Amino acid sequence: MVSTNDTPNRANLTKGRVDKFACPPGKTQSFLWDRDVTGLAVRATQAGSKSFIFQSRFGGKPIRITIGGLDAWDISKARAEARRLQTLIDQGVDPRIEKAERIKKNEERRKELQRQAVTFREVWEAYIEARMDSWGDRHLYDHRQLMQPPGIKKRRGKTPTTAGALWRFLDMRLADINDETIMAWLEVERGRRPTVAHRAYRTLRAFLNWVSETPEYSGIIQPSAILNNRVRRLVPSTGIHNDTLQKEQLATWFRAVMGIYDPVISAYLQILLLTGARRRELSPLRWDDVDFEWNSLTIRDKVVGARVIPLTPYVKSLIESLADTSPYVFHSTRSKSGHLEEPGPTHKKALQNEGLPPITLHGLRRSFGSLCEWVEIPQGVVAQIMGHRPSATAEKHYRVRPLDLLRKWHVKIEAWILAQAGVNYE
Structure with missing residues (x-):
């Protein structure tokens, strides 16, 4: 008291x-x-x-x-x-x-x-930590590449690394990032590496939206004010990607790819076309993902985490021909990961040798989707095999097709493509 x-x-x-x-x-x-x-x-x-x-x-x-x-x-x-x-x-x-x-x-x-004093680096690291469990390895790798420091000696090659596209923001205060700083960044990056700049902008946009929705950082920035029309007008266009194989080119393409000296790359490219898979989700395919008894493949994708698709007859024969002690189907002794990493240059050279126009590896995925139209496969079946996000409400909620139904159509498109290419595997 x-x-x-x-x-x-x-x-x-x-x-x-x-x-x-x-x-x-x-x-x-x-x-x-x-x-x-x-x-x-x-x-x-x-x-x-x-x-x-x-x-x-x-x-x-x-x-x-x-x-x-x-x-x-x-x-x-x-x-x-x-x-x-x-x-x-x-x-x-x-x-x-x-x-x-x-x-x-x-x-x-x-x-x-x-x-207000927190830096881009601190929040970026928190963002990666919070999101990485829901990302695939490649998606995580792409984020880290955007923050790659310059001047580091490469494991291969003599030239040191160049700064990642988002490196310049690293030590800035998050509160200091505004539309003017992003416009200045885009002016530089769009002239040096437009495709990378486009991808980096999309990544930055996703990051800033996460920041604004996270209570710990909410209010430091306003993405809608920062990423305004003035900024968006500076984002380089990636153009319309329309490189696909035409029906008439299938025979030449298969001849080119089947003539590749490396059986792993040859099989990989053919399976890429015949499944419509993304290049980065097919290359790390493991033997554990292949079910020879029930004829199915488990693809680790970036949309739902994993999807199961049919193991069609010709694809099955290609995979069986690659039997190896490696845990990976498309194994490689030259890559750090142990699986195929960069088959693009080999594919490009094979096409040049046969006089075919350039087709990207993602173009093979697009080709699968367009070739399916020749045999009138239901769009929902194609989307489920390729791992596209469902679009219509009915597809989102009610039309998850069983493997046997997918197989009926997948075998049909495989047989049609091989027939057009003149490939007889039986």
């Missing part, structure tokens, strides 16, 4: 008196009260510490508030603070609550300053 009666020491507070004041032996604390301002005192403890305190009554009960130590407060400031506290009491405001609220506001302000 605070006592207001124990006030024998009262004087006009001066620096000399305050410096000389000490707690007498046998007491735990002692007070030197100010004659000028009622309720203000210097408290000295047996341990030797001194502080200014204010004592009064609120709601009929005594209260005591520590103003602060003598190292932070001089007498004039302590008197002003004591008068302010008494004014609060006279206005019906509990100074203890006011102090607690002030401390809380200061703490909130301190935390907000810390939030």
